[in-house]
Amino acid sequence: MIQIKHLQKSFGKIEVLTDVNLNIKCGEVISIIGPSGTGKSTFLRCLNLLEQPTGGSIIIDGEEVLNGKVNTSKLRQKMGMVFQSFNLFNHLSVLDNVCIGPVKLKGKSRKEAEAKAMELLKLVGMAEKAHAMPDELSGGQKQRAAIARSLSMEPEIILFDEPTSALDPTMVSEVLSVIRALARQGMTMAIVTHEMSFARDVSTRVVYMDKGIIYEEGTPEEIFEHPKRERTRVFVNRIRDFHFAFHSPDYDRFLLKSEWQAYCNKYFLTRESMRKAQLIGNVLFRNLPLDKGTLDFYFRYSEQTREMSMEVLLPFGTDEVDLESSQIIRELCSSVESNIEDDRVKYKLKLRHKNR
Amino acid sequence: MCYNPRAGRFNPGLYKMNKTLHIVATLVAYVMLAVAPAWSAESSAETSQQTSKPIACFEDLRGRVLAVPSSTVQDIYVEEHYPDIRLDRFDTEADMMLSLQQEKCDGAIMDDVICYALVRKTEGVTILPDSPVPPCQMGVVFGKHNAELCKQFNAFIAQLKASGELQQIMDRWIKHFDTAEMPNLPLPTKGEPIRVAMEPCTEPIVFIKNEKIAGFDAELVQRFSVYINRPVEIVEMEYDSLIASTTTGKADMAASGILITEERAESVLFSDPYYDSHSRVAVLTKNADASIISGNEGTQSLGIWGSIKRSFMRNIIEERRYMLLWDGLKVTVYISFFSALLGTILGAFICYLRMSSCKICSTFARVYIDIMRGTPVLVLLMMMCYVAFTQFDNTPVAIITFAMNFAAYVSEMFRTSISSIDKGQTEAGIALGFSPVRTFYHIVLPQAVRRVLPVYKGELISLIKNTSIVGYVAVADLTRASYIIRGRTFDPFFPLLMVALMYFLIAWLFTYILDRIGNKVC
Ligand SMILES: Nc1ncnc2c1ncn2[C@@H]1O[C@H](COP(=O)(O)OP(=O)(O)OP(=O)(O)O)[C@@H](O)[C@H]1O
Ligand SMILES: [Mg+2]
Numbered sequence: 077m078i079q080i081k082h083l084q085k086s087f088g089k090i091e092v093l094t095d096v097n098l099n100i101k102c103g104e105v106i107s108i109i110g111p112s113g114t115g116k117s118t119f120l121r122c123l124n125l126l127e128q129p130t131g132g133s134i135i136i137d138g139e140e141v142l143n144g145k146v147n148t149s150k151l152r153q154k155m156g157m158v159f160q161s162f163n164l165f166n167h168l169s170v171l172d173n174v175c176i177g178p179v180k181l182k183g184k185s186r187k188e189a190e191a192k193a194m195e196l197l198k199l200v201g202m203a204e205k206a207h208a209m210p211d212e213l214s215g216g217q218k219q220r221a222a223i224a225r226s227l228s229m230e231p232e233i234i235l236f237d238e239p240t241s242a243l244d245p246t247m248v249s250e251v252l253s254v255i256r257a258l259a260r261q262g263m264t265m266a267i268v269t270h271e272m273s274f275a276r277d278v279s280t281r282v283v284y285m286d287k288g289i290i291y292e293e294g295t296p297e298e299i300f301e302h303p304k305r306e307r308t309r310v311f312v313n314r315i316r317d318f319h320f321a322f323h324s325p326d327y328d329r330f331l332l333k334s335e336w337q338a339y340c341n342k343y344f345l346t347r348e349s350m351r352k353a354q355l356i357g358n359v360l361f362r363n364l365p366l367d368k369g370t371l372d373f374y375f376r377y378s379e380q381t382r383e384m385s386m387e388v389l390l391p392f393g394t395d396e397v398d399l400e401s402s403q404i405i406r407e408l409c410s411s412v413e414s415n416i417e418d419d420r421v422k423y424k425l426k427l428r429h430k431n432r
Numbered sequence: 433m434c435y436n437p438r439a440g441r442f443n444p445g446l447y448k449m450n451k452t453l454h455i456v457a458t459l460v461a462y463v464m465l466a467v468a469p470a471w472s473a474e475s476s477a478e479t480s481q482q483t484s485k486p487i488a489c490f491e492d493l494r495g496r497v498l499a500v501p502s503s504t505v506q507d508i509y510v511e512e513h514y515p516d517i518r519l520d521r522f523d524t525e526a527d528m529m530l531s532l533q534q535e536k537c538d539g540a541i542m543d544d545v546i547c548y549a550l551v552r553k554t555e556g557v558t559i560l561p562d563s564p565v566p567p568c569q570m571g572v573v574f575g576k577h578n579a580e581l582c583k584q585f586n587a588f589i590a591q592l593k594a595s596g597e598l599q600q601i602m603d604r605w606i607k608h609f610d611t612a613e614m615p616n617l618p619l620p621t622k623g624e625p626i627r628v629a630m631e632p633c634t635e636p637i638v639f640i641k642n643e644k645i646a647g648f649d650a651e652l653v654q655r656f657s658v659y660i661n662r663p664v665e666i667v668e669m670e671y672d673s674l675i676a677s678t679t680t681g682k683a684d685m686a687a688s689g690i691l692i693t694e695e696r697a698e699s700v701l702f703s704d705p706y707y708d709s710h711s712r713v714a715v716l717t718k719n720a721d722a723s724i725i726s727g728n729e730g731t732q733s734l735g736i737w738g739s740i741k742r743s744f745m746r747n748i749i750e751e752r753r754y755m756l757l758w759d760g761l762k763v764t765v766y767i768s769f770f771s772a773l774l775g776t777i778l779g780a781f782i783c784y785l786r787m788s789s790c791k792i793c794s795t796f797a798r799v800y801i802d803i804m805r806g807t808p809v810l811v812l813l814m815m816m817c818y819v820a821f822t823q824f825d826n827t828p829v830a831i832i833t834f835a836m837n838f839a840a841y842v843s844e845m846f847r848t849s850i851s852s853i854d855k856g857q858t859e860a861g862i863a864l865g866f867s868p869v870r871t872f873y874h875i876v877l878p879q880a881v882r883r884v885l886p887v888y889k890g891e892l893i894s895l896i897k898n899t900s901i902v903g904y905v906a907v908a909d910l911t912r913a914s915y916i917i918r919g920r921t922f923d924p925f926f927p928l929l930m931v932a933l934m935y936f937l938i939a940w941l942f943t944y945i946l947d948r949i950g951n952k953v954c
Contacts, residue, residue, distance in 0.1 A: 152862065161856050165875055
């Protein structure tokens with residue numbers, strides 16, 4: 077239905093989308109995930125030409141839309157858009173918000189449009205509030221009305237840009253369940269979202285975007301359970317790095333301690349986990365060669381799985397060290413791997429995890 | 433205002449009641465204002481006799497307060513020769529009389545013609561037999577290029593003097609002005625008209641009587657018209673503009689009891705004098721010495737309502753003066769309405785330029801707005817009428833001026849209210865499939881209108897009130913009508929109050945209509 081090839085978009089000198097390729101088939105529900113600022117919103121906005129792409133092509137139903145010949149208004153009528161900030165028309169009641177498109181753009185009679193609108197409002201559970209003004213609604217209600225509004229134009233696809241990000245946690249589920257219902261009815265949708273579990277169970281395909289390209293895509297299973305590529309894994313497991321560089325044996329112990337502590341507090345590590353990590357750390361710092369140049373130490377924690385791991389990059393030209401002889405390391409770590417990376421010896425320690 | 437009846441947040445009934453209450457309260461305030469001066473006059477009449485020495489002649493005013501018309505011969509003379517008399521300066525004789533009645537001063541000095549008329553209409557006031565100020569001469573003013581016409585006028589005056597007719601005319605208007613009527617002359621209608629600038633606000637010089645121009649200057653002008661067999665076209669304007677109008681070419685001659693001074697003679701031509709104007713001093717009868725009080729006594733107190741009723745009859749009913757007010761009202765409404773309409777359209781256009789991405793357009797709009805907001809409307813109006821569009825009628829020029837000024841203010845209001853609408857609204861409209869123009873029209877505009885309406889209403893009201901300055905360019909509006917009536921009845925207060933009330937009603941009517949339109953739009 078929609079083919080996107082080598083799509084590019086820059087704002088002045090900043091290149092936001094470098095090369096995006098994606099095919100959207102009828103009936104698909106595509107979740108687009110990825111870190112902040114990687115161009116997910118920009119991508120959606122390019123799709124319905126709210127932003128003019130600077131390169132590439134978008135082919136909709138076999139027709140190229142970037143050659144400037146298509147009627148953009150007609151095109152947009154086929155693509156609904158739901159915004160993060162709802163953008164209900166403030167001067168119109170909920171019913172009028174849903175009617176204005178069909179009446180003014182499709183030339184439907186007021187009566188016909190109202191009947192259809194009431195049907196749609198029932199679908200999103202807003203029939204009761206049909207005569208309310210937008211500023212009398214809660215965030216969740218506004219977003220559901222906005223969904224009804226985009227449905228009113230009978231679009232072939234709906235683009236959602238973070239539909240729940242501006243909502244209180246208590247209202248997120250009412251909006252998500254409306255979107256789920258639409259998915260069940262076979263509506264084609266592209267959803268930018270930060271709700272991972274929602275993306276996992278509603279979508280037919282998940283697209284992970286990073287730094288202006290589609291970095292990895294696949295079924296929810298593939299992306300969330302077995303991500304193939306490093307950055308995807310870091311993202312879906314929400315892995316957080318702590319880094320410290322040792323330059324000499326007389327490193328600033330107190331600085332290390334306080335920074336590590338702050339990191340642990342920030343991501344709510346338990347006291348127990350923290351104690352274990354520090355025990356291992358102490359063994360490492362005692363046994364590793366700190367006097368031969370810079371040594372990099374990483375501590376990683378996944379907010380998703382609560383798994384902890386450590387990584388140590390030895391200084392250039394230092395040999396491997398025997399770590400497995402340490403009682404503490406054998407007890408607390410599930411695995412210790414070593415390999416060579418860029419001429420530096422690298423150790424990877426996985427800490428034992430109770431829940432798994 | 434904008435409320436959605438279905439939302440049920442406002443109670444329209446309650447809202448209406450509030451509004452009615454508001455209007456009733458305002459009207460009551462006006463009535464109380466009307467009662468106040470009558471009441472104060474009543475109560476001051478009842479206060480006990482002043483204990484100081486009664487006034488019998490001008491000398492007795494030494495050490496007291498005298499009201500003078502500001503920067504006139506009287507003002508200059510008394511200040512120079514009687515340094516121990518304190519002077520209060522006024523713009524109109526009616527105001528001086530009010531001050532005298534309120535006992536803020538002990539005497540009021542003015543030209544005899546006006547003094548006689550005023551004293552006849554005011555109770556409890558007497559004229560002193562003497563005045564030290566030397567007489568002044570009245571003449572008609574011509575532009576320097578009109579020497580020929582001036583010569584003809586001088587010949588005409590000489591003829592009237594010789595036949596003794598001039599004396600008769602003056603006596604009739606000054607001594608018996610109550611009964612004086614304009615003569616029924618066969619006025620010429622053909623030929624090039626002479627345009628005569630006049631301020632018909634001073635009885636018995638030039639004033640409006642029974643909706644027609646009257647007074648000795650008016651009669652002289654009509655007689656002159658017959659004399660040289662050319663029709664007359666009277667151009668009404670403020671006293672201050674009279675003399676200037678003969679040099680700018682708005683009028684061929686000006687007559688309204690203008691006194692001949694050396695200063696004025698430098699820029700214009702004066703005809704030969706036709707009347708020697710003496711000064712007279714009015715004092716309160718109760719302060720005057722018994723020897724100078726003439727028969728004009730025996731008026732009884734009317735009570736508060738009685739005196740209001742009398743003011744009403746005098747200022748509104750007699751001589752069908754309500755017609756003057758009605759005509760003025762029509763002019764004010766006409767000017768206000770078209771200025772607002774034109775100004776709003778122009779303002780929308782300026783706003784469009786100001787917000788356009790074209791650098792030249794937006795700079796032009798900015799400069800326009802700055803200039804218009806930085807110039808007083810009165811100055812702008814004078815420039816438009818006397819410099820830019822001298823050949824046009826003043827009413828449309830005034831409408832254009834007010835519209836230009838109004839546009840500058842409302843364009844900025846429009847701009848701020850449009851840019852205060854969230855960009856998301858536009859985006860949602862476009863994403864739904866509206867073109868940018870239709871998005872603006874269906875989505876942004878209704879919301880912007882709703883936001884701008886309260887401030888716009890305020891600006892509209894101040895526009896209506898601002899139109900009261902059109903009198904300066906000789907457009908006979910509501911304010912001007914009140915001046916004319918004051919010039920006849922010498923009632924300092926009542927006509928002003930009536931006019932204030934009428935402005936209030938116009939403003940109320942306009943905002944009411946605006947609310948109605950606003951309710952429809954949003
Ligand atoms: N109109 C614009 N002008 C200039 N830069 C822009 C514009 N819109 C977006 N950007 C830049 O493009 C980059 C991508 O923005 P975008 O909103 O697409 O990110 P995102 O993936 O949606 O992030 P988030 O998850 O925070 O919404 C950002 O760095 C942003 O600063
Ligand atoms: Mg975004």
